[in-house]
Amino acid sequence: MSDKLIIFDTTLRDGEQSPGASMTKDEKVRIAKVLEKMHVDVIEAGFAIASVGDFEAVKAVANTIKDSTICSLARALDKDIDRAGEALKGANSARIHTFIATSDIHMKMKLHMTPDQVVEQAVRSVKRARQYTNDVEFSPEDAGRSDEDFLCRIIEATIAAGATTINIPDTVGYNLPHQFGATIKSLIERVPNSDQAIFSAHCHNDLGLAVANSLSAVLNGARQVECTINGLGERAGNTALEEVVMAVRTRQDEFDCDTDIDTTHILSASRLVSSVTGFIVQPNKAIVGANAFAHEAGIHQDGVLKHRETYEIMRAEDVGWNANKLVLGKHSGRNAFKARLIELGVEFDSEESLNDAFRRFKELADKKHEIFDEDLQALVSETQIVESEHIKFVSLKVISETGEKNSATVTLNIDGEEKSMTTETSGSVDATFSAINQLLNMQVNLQLYSVSNVTQGTDALGEVSVRLEHEGRIINGQGTDTDIISASAKAYIHALNKVLAATNRAHPQI
Numbered sequence: 001m002s003d004k005l006i007i008f009d010t011t012l013r014d015g016e017q018s019p020g021a022s023m024t025k026d027e028k029v030r031i032a033k034v035l036e037k038m039h040v041d042v043i044e045a046g047f048a049i050a051s052v053g054d055f056e057a058v059k060a061v062a063n064t065i066k067d068s069t070i071c072s073l074a075r076a077l078d079k080d081i082d083r084a085g086e087a088l089k090g091a092n093s094a095r096i097h098t099f100i101a102t103s104d105i106h107m108k109m110k111l112h113m114t115p116d117q118v119v120e121q122a123v124r125s126v127k128r129a130r131q132y133t134n135d136v137e138f139s140p141e142d143a144g145r146s147d148e149d150f151l152c153r154i155i156e157a158t159i160a161a162g163a164t165t166i167n168i169p170d171t172v173g174y175n176l177p178h179q180f181g182a183t184i185k186s187l188i189e190r191v192p193n194s195d196q197a198i199f200s201a202h203c204h205n206d207l208g209l210a211v212a213n214s215l216s217a218v219l220n221g222a223r224q225v226e227c228t229i230n231g232l233g234e235r236a237g238n239t240a241l242e243e244v245v246m247a248v249r250t251r252q253d254e255f256d257c258d259t260d261i262d263t264t265h266i267l268s269a270s271r272l273v274s275s276v277t278g279f280i281v282q283p284n285k286a287i288v289g290a291n292a293f294a295h296e297a298g299i300h301q302d303g304v305l306k307h308r309e310t311y312e313i314m315r316a317e318d319v320g321w322n323a324n325k326l327v328l329g330k331h332s333g334r335n336a337f338k339a340r341l342i343e344l345g346v347e348f349d350s351e352e353s354l355n356d357a358f359r360r361f362k363e364l365a366d367k368k369h370e371i372f373d374e375d376l377q378a379l380v381s382e383t384q385i386v387e388s389e390h391i392k393f394v395s396l397k398v399i400s401e402t403g404e405k406n407s408a409t410v411t412l413n414i415d416g417e418e419k420s421m422t423t424e425t426s427g428s429v430d431a432t433f434s435a436i437n438q439l440l441n442m443q444v445n446l447q448l449y450s451v452s453n454v455t456q457g458t459d460a461l462g463e464v465s466v467r468l469e470h471e472g473r474i475i476n477g478q479g480t481d482t483d484i485i486s487a488s489a490k491a492y493i494h495a496l497n498k499v500l501a502a503t504n505r506a507h508p509q510i
């Protein structure tokens, strides 16, 4: 019988550390529900001590999710561990993940601590975490650049103190696959009590090697992989969950382990994370990119039609493609709408928000005849966003004529009061954004603007993502509408609302 490979998803923690990818409590709960449905074993829901908002988000995920273990990150500090323990109180199954840096450069330049002090603090933290739960993970941060003898020493000590998972992070994405695999193998062989813990890989993608390094770790004895949906994460990101899971599943001839992941939810998880964070998935991205299963060249199409396996190593439907069947239409009632959303893992806190979402659904169904799951996801994202906003989009009128200036009249509801502004410039989007700027008098720099379609066809919802810079902070916003200028206005307003709501949060690794 093959071993179990534990999937530890850190989209909501390490993924969220990506500039501009911060998520609200409700967004985290929605993503966590999809991860639970996929049978993710461990969901790292956040860094509880970072801010009140982060604490509340970890707590909400812990109180909602029943089938996955919920984890909070904590530096090797008493106050962090206590905060993590507190946030996880309601979890069916809770894990505390504590870490401290072990490379010479981090110990000297960041921690200003001696190796002895680092071991002592790591041991103390693991013991403290064990007072809250029997499931404690320890990570020697920057293990990829740490001295192996020192790693053996700290790992042995933390296992003896009660750590049940030892996670080996290649924090800066420096390792090569053969080297990272060899490190895992050597640590398992050399640490005398290594049989009392699961060894885990946590790889960053700075050299584009995160998935390769994680797979090499698995081939050398790691039985947990830490990963994120779409490979979301700081800088070049983390190991992509979908790629590791499908590599192990597809190449069972090479791996003596497998995950419990229900892969048919992969695509919807990818789309949800992309729409919540505004991080678009590149078309040629493995497994979840729009072209991942598209056979353009005539010769390939011919081969696939004759015998699928000539050019396909996986079935598109196994990861959720072709699942966007028509689900609802203009005549669907409120109960059908509610039932479909429950199947998608969306529940409403109140009748009022259900009614609001249903009203938006009816408006959409008037404009667009076929409503797919992706449309419903986008609609729910927007309903949840709008509910919590101070500035609300009311209406937009755009006049555009070739060779003439374009004019945009935007009406916003700002804390209950409606205000309008008209501006004229050379483009409709520019005129819309400048009318909004004048209404709100806010200083922001637009760093990115992109439009994509939620489903196929010219009547599809357009999804706009914007990225703003405000006082050194990066903030993303998303908006959807069948009209892309209105979607642009909504995305811009979403980001500006986040600018207004921004609070200070601690970064775990600085």
Ligand code: KIV
Residues within 6 Å of the ligand: 014, 073, 099, 139, 141, 142, 169, 170, 171, 172, 202, 204, 508, 509
């Ligand atoms: O990359 C890293 O080292 C981390 C640790 C906190 C595990 O994310």
Ligand code: ZN
Residues within 6 Å of the ligand: 014, 169, 171, 202, 204
């Ligand atoms: Zn990391």
